[in-house]
Amino acid sequence: GGSAGWVAVGLSACRLLQGVLNLGTSENRLCFDLIEDRLARPDMNCLEPDLFQYPNTQGARSFREEIAKFLTDYAGAAKELNPEHITVMNGCCAVFATLSTVLCDPGDGYLIPAPHYGGINSKMWLYGGLQPVHVPLFSEVTDEETHPFQLTVEKLEAALQQAKKQGIRVRALILINPHNPLGGIYPAQLLKECLEFAHRHELHVIMDEIYMLSVYDDTTFTSVLSLDGLPDPERTHFMWGFSKDFGMSGIRVGVLYTRNHDVLKAVNQLAVFHSCPGPVQHVLSQFLKDRDWLDNVFFPTNKKRLKEAQNLLVDGLADVGIPVLRSSAGLYVWADFRKFLKSQTFEAELELWQRLLEKKLLISPGKAFYCYEPGWFRLVFSDSVDKIYLCIERLEQMLHANDADSVVNNTSSTADTLCNPEKDSSGKTSNTPGDDVSQPKKILVY
Amino acid sequence: GGSAGWVAVGLSACRLLQGVLNLGTSENRLCFDLIEDRLARPDMNCLEPDLFQYPNTQGARSFREEIAKFLTDYAGAAKELNPEHITVMNGCCAVFATLSTVLCDPGDGYLIPAPHYGGINSKMWLYGGLQPVHVPLFSEVTDEETHPFQLTVEKLEAALQQAKKQGIRVRALILINPHNPLGGIYPAQLLKECLEFAHRHELHVIMDEIYMLSVYDDTTFTSVLSLDGLPDPERTHFMWGFSKDFGMSGIRVGVLYTRNHDVLKAVNQLAVFHSCPGPVQHVLSQFLKDRDWLDNVFFPTNKKRLKEAQNLLVDGLADVGIPVLRSSAGLYVWADFRKFLKSQTFEAELELWQRLLEKKLLISPGKAFYCYEPGWFRLVFSDSVDKIYLCIERLEQMLHANDADSVVNNTSSTADTLCNPEKDSSGKTSNTPGDDVSQPKKILVY
Missing domain, CATH: 3.40.640.10 (Type I PLP-dependent aspartate aminotransferase-like (Major domain))
Known part of the structure; x- marks a missing residue:
C-alpha cells in the first residue's frame, strides 16, 4: 500500500486518523460486489481435509x-x-x-x-x-x-x-x-x-x-x-x-x-x-x-469502473487547477501540486501534505515514492464516487484557504507548457453510458 | 512438519513416494470432522469487504x-x-x-x-x-x-x-x-x-x-x-x-x-x-x-482421540518389541529402535530408515531431530486407526525379515533396564469407552 509505513509515522504523530478520507492506499474497492457474488457460488465451498x-x-x-x-x-x-x-x-x-x-x-x-x-x-x-x-x-x-x-x-x-x-x-x-x-x-x-x-x-x-x-x-x-x-x-x-x-x-x-x-x-x-x-x-x-465470468463479467466491468473513476478524479482535479500525468493503468493518478507549494522543496511538499491531512484528506506525497522533484502527489481513484467528490471538495476548500493566507509560488505557467496538446473538452460526463474509453470531460493532463 | 526437508531429499532420491504410509509428518488428522461441522455454521460466512x-x-x-x-x-x-x-x-x-x-x-x-x-x-x-x-x-x-x-x-x-x-x-x-x-x-x-x-x-x-x-x-x-x-x-x-x-x-x-x-x-x-x-x-x-464448542466438543473429543490413538500405537509397538518414551502431549511417540540397528551408529539408523521406507513406511529418524544417540525414531499417531494398524503390520514384516537376514546388535537388555517400573498390563483395550486417560494395554514405556 504505497507509502503505508511512511504515512503511518505521520499519522500517529498527528493523531488525525478519525474521519480521514484515504486516497493514499492503492486498493481497488470498485468490484467487491462482483467478487462477493462469485464467492457465494457453490464451487467455492470446499472443505477437503x-x-x-x-x-x-x-x-x-x-x-x-x-x-x-x-x-x-x-x-x-x-x-x-x-x-x-x-x-x-x-x-x-x-x-x-x-x-x-x-x-x-x-x-x-x-x-x-x-x-x-x-x-x-x-x-x-x-x-x-x-x-x-x-x-x-x-x-x-x-x-x-x-x-x-x-x-x-x-x-x-x-x-x-x-x-x-x-x-x-x-x-x-x-x-x-x-x-x-x-x-x-x-x-x-x-x-x-x-x-x-x-x-x-x-x-x-x-x-x-x-x-x-x-x-x-x-x-x-x-x-x-x-x-x-x-x-x-x-x-x-x-x-x-x-x-x-x-x-x-x-x-x-x-x-x-x-x-x-x-x-x-x-x-x-x-x-x-x-x-x-x-x-x-x-x-x-x-x-x-471461470473464464466466462472473468471475460464477460469481472474484467470488462472492472475496466469500465476504473476508467469512470479515473475520469471523475481527473475532471475534479482539473476543476481545482491540478494537472495530472496521462495514465493508462493502475488505480491512481500522478498529480502536479507544484503551484501550491510555498517553495519548490520537499519541506514545502511535506507541509502541504500535512495541511491536506488536517483537512482530513490523505494522499501520498512524491517523497514517499522517492521522487526527485517536489510537489507531485499520488491520488487513488478506485473507490466510491462519493469519496472522489469529497476529495475534490476538501482540496478546493484547502487550496482556496491557501490562496487567502499564504504566498503561492505559482509554477502553473511551467505546468501548462508541459500539458499534453491533445486535451479534450468534449464535455462528456463520466456517467455517459459506454464511455469506458472516453477522455475526462475537462482534461488537464500531460 | 518434523524432518520435512531432510526426508524430502531422501524421498526424491528413492522415488518411493507412491503408497508410502506417512507417520513422519506431525499433523493432527483426528478431528477434521469437528472442524468441518463447525465451519459449516453461518457465523463463518462473512464477506465484509x-x-x-x-x-x-x-x-x-x-x-x-x-x-x-x-x-x-x-x-x-x-x-x-x-x-x-x-x-x-x-x-x-x-x-x-x-x-x-x-x-x-x-x-x-x-x-x-x-x-x-x-x-x-x-x-x-x-x-x-x-x-x-x-x-x-x-x-x-x-x-x-x-x-x-x-x-x-x-x-x-x-x-x-x-x-x-x-x-x-x-x-x-x-x-x-x-x-x-x-x-x-x-x-x-x-x-x-x-x-x-x-x-x-x-x-x-x-x-x-x-x-x-x-x-x-x-x-x-x-x-x-x-x-x-x-x-x-x-x-x-x-x-x-x-x-x-x-x-x-x-x-x-x-x-x-x-x-x-x-x-x-x-x-x-x-x-x-x-x-x-x-x-x-x-x-x-x-x-x-465459541467457548461452548471448544470446552464441550472440540478439546475433550480431541484429547480422547489423541489418547486412544496413542494407546493403539504404543500397544502395537510393544507387540513388536519396541519401547517408547513415556509421553503426555504432542501427536507422536519417541520410540527406541536401537535393538534393530546393525550397529549403534547413525549410518545404521539411516539404513534402517531406508529399509522401512522400502516397506512403504515413513517415520522420522532421530538424526532429523539432531539426536545424539542413534536408533530413536518419532512416530506420529494422530491419524486413522487403519493407518496405525498398517504401520504395526509393516514394522512386524520388516523387523521379522530383518531377524532372518541380518545380524542384530541387540541392545534390548539395556533398553529393558531403562523401562519405567510403573508399566501396566491391565489389558484395557483402546476401544473401551471412557478410557481417555487409561494406559496402553501392553505398556513398554520408559
Missing part, C-alpha cells in the same frame, strides 16, 4: 496449474507457461523479500527508476539488505523525449556507471509495469531495450507486473512473459498477484515466475515462511478457472 | 483480542493478556524467522536441548543466520535424574560455557514445551530454573508452546504465560499456533506474544512479509469465540 494440512511450500500443484494457464492467456505468453516455474507466496512483498535474499548479497544495489512504489525500499532491505540505486526521472521533457518522467536506457546506463564509481555492486534492475505511481505502460520497444541493457551488464531483472490487468484505456500492455526470445531468460523474473487486479489485497497471494531453476530452488527454501492457506489457494483457483 | 483489503500487519485488532482472551484462559495466564503484545503471522516458522532476525546478529548462537524439532534449524538460519548450540540429552538415566533425555540447568550451563570457549556469542534459549519429539512436559520448577538461568546470562527465551493444548494425559502443563513474576519478562517470548492444537497446519497461522515493545516493533516491520488473509483471521476468531 487436505486443504487444512501442510501445503506444498511452492504452492498447491493444482493452483499453480491454474495460474500457469491464466497467465499464459492474460499475459499473452509467448509459449505455454510451466507450473513448475511458479512459486506462490503470501503477497508480492514476500516475492521481493525472497528474491532480494536469493539473488544478491547484503550491501549490493539494485537499479530502479524513481519515482517508484516506495514499499520496494523496505521489501528489498529488511531481509535482503539491498540498497536502491535510483534512476531519477523528471517532469521536464527534453528534445529527445515524448513525455514527462520518461525512462531511457541512457538514464539506466548513467545511473549504473555512477553507482559503480561509488563502489556499489549493482546486481538487479527492478521495473514496475504498469508503473506505480506514474500509471504508464512501458512500450514493447523500451522494455526490450531495458532487458538488453540488463543482459549486457549481467543484471537480474525483476518485473513487477502487479497492475497487469488494471489497464483502463486502449494502450497495448506488453508483459515480459509475452516476449519471444528474452535476452537473458535465466535472469528475468516476473511477479504478479491478486491484490490489485482482483481487488483482494487482504487475501495475500503473490506469484513468482522464473525459469531459473537455482533461483526457484533457493526461493522455495524460503517460501515456507511465506506460504498461503490451502483453502485460499482453492478459492482463488476457482476464480482463475 | 474490509477482510479483502490490506490487513493490519500485526493482525486484525479483533482477532488479536480473541487470541488474547483465548490464551488468557487456556494457557492459564497470570494476568489478562494484552492484544497489543500479540503479532499474528502465517505460521510459527514465520515467528522463528522474525525473532531470529530481530533478537540476534548473523553468526550468533542459540541454546537448544537436543533432540528437538529439526525444522528450527533452518527457521533460525535461513533469514536470521543463527547457529544452534545443542544441549545434548541421552536416554541413560543418571543417579540425579528421574527420566531419560532429562534436561537440567547444569546441562544448559555446560553447553553455554562450551560455546563461549568456542567463541560463539549465545543470545537465546529455545525451549519446546510440550516437547517435540519427546512428548514430555517441563515441570513448573524446571521451567522456572531455565528462565532464571537465561536471566543470569541475559539470554532471550523463545518458548515454543505449539502443542500446548495437545496434552492427552493428566499431567499439569505449565505455560510460560501462566507464571507470575517472570525473571526477565522483556526477554521472554511465547509462540503458539493453530497447526497442531486445532489440526489446521494448512491454515498457516502462528502467534507471537511478547511484552518487549522494541522487539514487537521490529517484528511488526517484518510481519508484512508474513501476513494472514483477512477472511482466515475472521474464521479463526469465530473458533476462538
